[in-house]
Amino acid sequence: GEDVEQSLFLSVREGDSSVINCTYTDSSSTYLYWYKQEPGAGLQLLTYIFSNMDMKQDQRLTVLLNKKDKHLSLRIADTQTGDSAIYFCAESNSDSNSGYALNFGKGTSLLVTP
């Protein structure tokens, strides 16, 4: 199957910006997503981007998409200790008859230190 790759771990200081990177192989990906998972909790949809866009901003979150390089990044501005969690990159290949099955990366553990 198609791959979604992420670095496993990132540590930043509180107040700094965090950048979490993701690469994918499916050239027909339609949507790309970032989900957040806190310990013992489910997956929270943070943001997503349509593949014909190259940037999306939502408050402290900025998503950048380089479709040519199949590279997605999530920037968190002014990172707080509450942002410590696992961040999953995911992609879907839309098919109106099948829904949008998500293909996830293994997740990046973000640790924010005071």
Place this chain on the structure above:
Amino acid sequence: EPEVTQTPSHQVTQMGQEVILRCVPISNHLYFYWYRQILGQKVEFLVSFYNNEISEKSEIFDDQFSVERPDGSNFTLKIRSTKLEDSAMYFCARGGTTQETQYFGPGTRLLVL
């Protein structure tokens, strides 16, 4: 948008037993999904369910698995004869108001002994 709820939150079962995992309550949604996350591994797609039918399933979703929406509200995942390797967190997700979005429940942690 509100997330789905899932029951039970935890289940321990003996190998070979049947388990039923539930999403409750759900109404007025067309798309539903089941995913699993084995400890330390990535979240994996199992099956999507659209308009009361399976629309897509992964290689993992073999004959041991089934899904249904028996009363038009609850959405269930049944594992007929559990194996040790079925131990995982199972997440239900529903489609959002736009088709491309999915909202996940808190998961059911299944442990097969």
